Amino acid sequence: MITAERKPMEEIIGSVSPYRRILLVGCNECVTVCAAGGRKEVGLLASALKMHFAKEGNPVEIEEVTLERQCDPEYVEELLPRMDQADAVLSMACGCGAQEVARRYKEKPVFPAVNTRFMGASERQGVWAERCAGCGNCVLGITAGVCPIARCSKQLLNGPCGGSTSGKCEVDPDIDCAWQLIWDRLKALGMQERYEDNIPAKDWRTGRGGGPRRIVREDLAS
């Protein structure tokens, strides 16, 4: 899923302070799972903002709504009846959702209330970790299911650097060395000989190196 964290309150307050009628929009998907921008977080942020501006003697109206998905035009359209009453939109979705709202409602300023972080998985309650960098040409099949692009700090494709120590990455001892994880998995699978295979230099054009990307499915495109 896409992970996100709520921005600091001071930053959010600064972005919406010129406006008196704010449409606060959450998303029911990834940001709900990572507790950053779902219905509950929309309610908490709305209360905090109302309290802040009321204390300043400058009350605001905040309308709360949480869409099924904010990155999908079909659901973003549901905001239309509320837009006339809004001076600005505060989006609690990831950057994809916030951009979709901005694209659809060109006349309204849209501000992000969260910082979008990475594609990750839940490690345990309240902890998410990066797992995929969307490189566009997945190598998990030859790295025993551990991603060296997202999980190795140097994105090394052919074994660890010299900084790997006791299974930890030299960048931060709290980070597992991706290549240690790959080796451990290869051993567990009895596939150690794979470690000798040379992974060719990666063609980064399928990743961000090729500029903004699109997927066009001719069988589905209208």
Ligand code: SF4
């Ligand atoms: S190899 Fe690429 S697509 Fe596969 S998990 Fe890693 S970053 Fe994601």
Ligand code: SF4
């Ligand atoms: S210590 Fe491991 S994870 Fe860290 S940069 Fe080196 S090879 Fe990559």
